[in-house]
Amino acid sequence: MYWLFNGRFFNLLGKGEETLTWEQSRNFKGEEGDRIVFFRFDSKNRLFTYLFNLTGVDIKYLSSEQDPTSRKLITITLQLIEDFKDEKEIEDYLYSFPRIVYFESFLYRHFNRKYYRLSEEEFNAIVKDE
Secondary structure, eight states: EEEEEEETTOOOOOOSSSEEEEEEEEOOOOOTTOEEEEEEEESEEEEEEEEEEEEEEEEESSSSOOOOOOOOEEEEEEEEEEEEEEEGGGGGGGGGGGOOOOOTTGGGGGGOSSSEHHHHHHHHHSSOOO
């Protein structure tokens, strides 16, 4: 599976191995071997920044597992595959994302969540420039 993670919510150093932790109610369906593309979207930078391999996922329930509203503490371990530096500007890939409707005035709306699932076509467009 492929993922797109918002760098605004995670502190990445761009080193070989990274560990990220966050809390949420919904389930995270990521598994070892998944690929994660990080992006930075703000007024100055709109870039895809890193490509990581997901090497570990740990989910801890903060209350009861039987409670569907239970918050979870999610920790993932990542291995850096590629640092895109400043070469992959988001605007160059917009038309590869079928979910993007507002290309000009409300583009930020499409990049405000912590993470998204990517289709294989979207992933290949970003990483392989296909």
